[in-house]
Amino acid sequence: MNSKAYDVLALIADRLIENRDYLTDLDREIGDADHGINMARGFGLVKEQLPKDEADIGVLLKKTAMILISKVGGASGPLYGTAFMRAGAVMSGKTALDPETLKEMLQAAVKGIQDRGKAVQGEKTMLDALIPAQQALDKGIEENKPLAECLADMAKAAAEGAEWTKTVKATKGRASYLGDRSIGHMDPGAVSSTIMLEALRDSIG
Amino acid sequence: MVGLVIVSHSAKIAEGVREMAEEISTNGVKIATAGGLADGSMGTDAVRIMEAVKEADSGDGVLVLCDIGSSIMSAEMALELMNEGLDSGAILAVIADAPLVEGAIAAAAEAGGGTSLEEVKAGAEETRTWPKL
Numbered sequence: 001m002n003s004k005a006y007d008v009l010a011l012i013a014d015r016l017i018e019n020r021d022y023l024t025d026l027d028r029e030i031g032d033a034d035h036g037i038n039m040a041r042g043f044g045l046v047k048e049q050l051p052k053d054e055a056d057i058g059v060l061l062k063k064t065a066m067i068l069i070s071k072v073g074g075a076s077g078p079l080y081g082t083a084f085m086r087a088g089a090v091m092s093g094k095t096a097l098d099p100e101t102l103k104e105m106l107q108a109a110v111k112g113i114q115d116r117g118k119a120v121q122g123e124k125t126m127l128d129a130l131i132p133a134q135q136a137l138d139k140g141i142e143e144n145k146p147l148a149e150c151l152a153d154m155a156k157a158a159a160e161g162a163e164w165t166k167t168v169k170a171t172k173g174r175a176s177y178l179g180d181r182s183i184g185h186m187d188p189g190a191v192s193s194t195i196m197l198e199a200l201r202d203s204i205g
Numbered sequence: 206m207v208g209l210v211i212v213s214h215s216a217k218i219a220e221g222v223r224e225m226a227e228e229i230s231t232n233g234v235k236i237a238t239a240g241g242l243a244d245g246s247m248g249t250d251a252v253r254i255m256e257a258v259k260e261a262d263s264g265d266g267v268l269v270l271c272d273i274g275s276s277i278m279s280a281e282m283a284l285e286l287m288n289e290g291l292d293s294g295a296i297l298a299v300i301a302d303a304p305l306v307e308g309a310i311a312a313a314a315e316a317g318g319g320t321s322l323e324e325v326k327a328g329a330e331e332t333r334t335w336p337k338l
Contacts, residue, residue, distance in 0.1 A: 069250070073248020
């Protein structure tokens, strides 16, 4: 894994910015139509403000977290902020990523989101993309599959999880105010999580 | 004296609640706000909340009141980050499980009497069951 950490985060930012309107439209269906705007704003500033030559991956991830918690605005701020903060703690002092640390990092990030949001799998949240993704990555690494395959499995599981969120009613967040009307619509957070993991796959796979 | 922080997705709501709470408070209870984002858009900002807590603290602790949804997560994150790694100088701050307007007013009234953070929190949380009609 030789890509600079900054470049990975920059690709994540670019993908979220590209998908700004798509995410906003999803959020218009069952939320307050700002998820895309919020993510594009937050990650746009991440791309602008992170030091490009910082070698300590933990430092970059923690700086990302601090930008997200003050610039995203909605629930994704503290949720993704906590994820990046916890990932940053795992990567503190590290300048390279290997499969084991990647596994640890994603586990810590997902646990951070669970701790902060107090949701579990099945409640139509970003966890419905992230938990299957993390499990798929773990499985691939344990089975010693080539990294590119592990990352592909991870991203595919995330996308399938996001798709699954269409089938259930929201019980968390603004969508929960809509009850049954939220059925048939994907959770925007599950989609933005998928976009991020696909960018991760594409930049380090 | 316990200080208060008013957290809202909306700067206008936070300011308005502060105004109402200031009217009822005696002895100059410190009330700081953290409403909306720095660019004026709606949302909550954990860094801003941290700054507000520091502003409201005068050594006896701070009670944080939130509107709905993600403001609570932002506040929780703010409190975690604020005291991280501090050996001394940590601020005692807690979030009230109370409605924003009623809780802030009850808290301001309590705090003005010089009571403890626990009592101010309890005063705010009693308002959960106040009927409107």
